[in-house]
Amino acid sequence: MTHTxxxxxxxxxxxxxxxxxxANQPSETSGGTHIQIDEVRKTFNEGQIVACDDVNIDIDExxxxxxxxxxxxxxxxxxxxxxxxxxxxxxxxxxxGTDITGxxxxxxxxxxxxxxxxxxxxxxxxxxxxxxxxxxxxxxxDEKNRRVExxxxxxxxxxxxxxxxxxxxxxxQQRVSLGRAMVMEPAAFLLDEPxxxxxxxxxxxxxxxxxxxxxxxxxxxxxxxxDQEEAMTLGDxxxxxxxxxxxxxxxxxxxYNDPTNRFVADFIGSPSPNLxxxxxxxxxxxLSFVTDVGTIPATDEQTAVxxxxxxxxxxYGIRPEYLSLDSGPGTFAADVDVIEPLGDRxxxxxxxxxxxxxxxxxxxxxxxxxxxxxxxxxxxxxxxFEKSGARIT
Ligand SMILES: Nc1ncnc2c1ncn2[C@@H]1O[C@H](COP(=O)(O)OP(=O)(O)O)[C@@H](O)[C@H]1O
Ligand SMILES: [Mg+2]
Numbered sequence: 596m597t598h599t600x601x602x603x604x605x606x607x608x609x610x611x612x613x614x615x616x617x618a619n620q621p622s623e624t625s626g627g628t629h630i631q632i633d634e635v636r637k638t639f640n641e642g643q644i645v646a647c648d649d650v651n652i653d654i655d656e657x658x659x660x661x662x663x664x665x666x667x668x669x670x671x672x673x674x675x676x677x678x679x680x681x682x683x684x685x686x687x688x689x690x691x692g693t694d695i696t697g698x699x700x701x702x703x704x705x706x707x708x709x710x711x712x713x714x715x716x717x718x719x720x721x722x723x724x725x726x727x728x729x730x731x732x733x734x735x736x737d738e739k740n741r742r743v744e745x746x747x748x749x750x751x752x753x754x755x756x757x758x759x760x761x762x763x764x765x766x767x768q769q770r771v772s773l774g775r776a777m778v779m780e781p782a783a784f785l786l787d788e789p790x791x792x793x794x795x796x797x798x799x800x801x802x803x804x805x806x807x808x809x810x811x812x813x814x815x816x817x818x819x820x821x822d823q824e825e826a827m828t829l830g831d832x833x834x835x836x837x838x839x840x841x842x843x844x845x846x847x848x849x850x851y852n853d854p855t856n857r858f859v860a861d862f863i864g865s866p867s868p869n870l871x872x873x874x875x876x877x878x879x880x881x882l883s884f885v886t887d888v889g890t891i892p893a894t895d896e897q898t899a900v901x902x903x904x905x906x907x908x909x910x911y912g913i914r915p916e917y918l919s920l921d922s923g924p925g926t927f928a929a930d931v932d933v934i935e936p937l938g939d940r941x942x943x944x945x946x947x948x949x950x951x952x953x954x955x956x957x958x959x960x961x962x963x964x965x966x967x968x969x970x971x972x973x974x975x976x977x978x979x980f981e982k983s984g985a986r987i988t
Pocket of ligand 2: 670671672
């Protein structure tokens with residue numbers, strides 16, 4: 596089993612688990628850290644692998660920022676550049692306006708927490724939590740104990756301080772790992788997929804816990820995940836990455852409602868939005884989009900933007916909640932393939948003319964035996980993308 600823990604290591608493969616922190620410095624001013632990632636580029640293999648490029652991100656004081664994107668998109672590399680575990684080829688990292696790009700990891704006062712390094716099994720929980728303080732600081736014994744006990748209290752693991760990690764549940768071990776970071780009183784926490792080894796229920800629980808702790812400490816936090824749902828739950832600000840580049844930065848609502856391109860639209864939300872290829876046509880009833888599922892009339896707003904683009908191929912994007920299903924006349928007809936109960940709502944998987952679509956309805960709205968429906972679109976909620984994926988409107 597893997598656990599979250601933290602490290603001061605400057606060598607990614609080291610098994611040392613210590614803490615990066617200037618823990619001797621007083622840090623009464625939690626929440627006061629502003630991190631800027633300025634034009635960062637990092638390549639590997641003599642420039643052949645571009646892990647991340649053109650990365651500009653501002654993490655405000657006390658903000659919870661989530662980096663999300665598919666595996667290999669450059670999240671970990673970006674985080675490691677912030678931690679000082681990688682040296683960027685170009686660009687700078689600033690903390691409260693000071694350029695720290697040249698500073699060693701251990702001098703950055705940032706706690707890096709990640710999956711897959713175990714707690715020390717032979718040490719008590721207390722010693723595990725205190726480890727970074729023992730290794731990196733000359734704080735008094737009283738001060739160390741005070742911090743350990745305070746953190747254990749916050750994390751609700753105080754009764755377990757004298758047990759060995761093996762006597763703890765997975766979630767409690769996870770909290771011990773967080774505790775090791777917290778006792779260092781870092782300027783910011785950097786967490787790289789810390790919950791990916793936990794089962795779904797525990798992961799949900801830990802998300803709420805970590806968000807509560809972050810609110811309580813009011814310390815800036817950067818959290819990396821490939822899971823869009825986790826990103827939506829945790830982030831004050833979400834940074835969506837793909838292929839080494841930042842695609843969009845915004846609040847969860849911005850990202851969900853107003854994606855800057857087809858990638859972001861498709862990546863965020865479940866079930867995924869419907870993305871339907873079509874052609875812009877100008878007919879007797881006005882502008883419309885002729886797609887495989889049927890002809891969809893343009894709204895006045897879309898007409899204003901698209902009237903110069905007649906004949907172009909576009910992608911018509913619309914979230915499942917904006918499809919309404921009925922037996923009466925609709926924009927087009929579709930076969931019902933699968934009805935997937937999600938709790939209060941049902942996801943209805945449809946096919947229209949060979950194209951797969953999904954709709955979200957309230958529970959039981961479409962009876963289980965239904966095999967054909969009429970589909971109506973809330974067209975004013977649709978997005979239009981160029982074939983390349985760039986958002987038009
Ligand atoms: N040390 C390394 N050497 C060579 N390539 C690397 C190294 N670290 C990361 N990469 C490559 O850089 C890209 C981004 O990786 P990473 O930052 O780990 O992505 P993510 O965390 O989003 O999954 C990937 O193509 C990965 O294979
Ligand atoms: Mg990673």
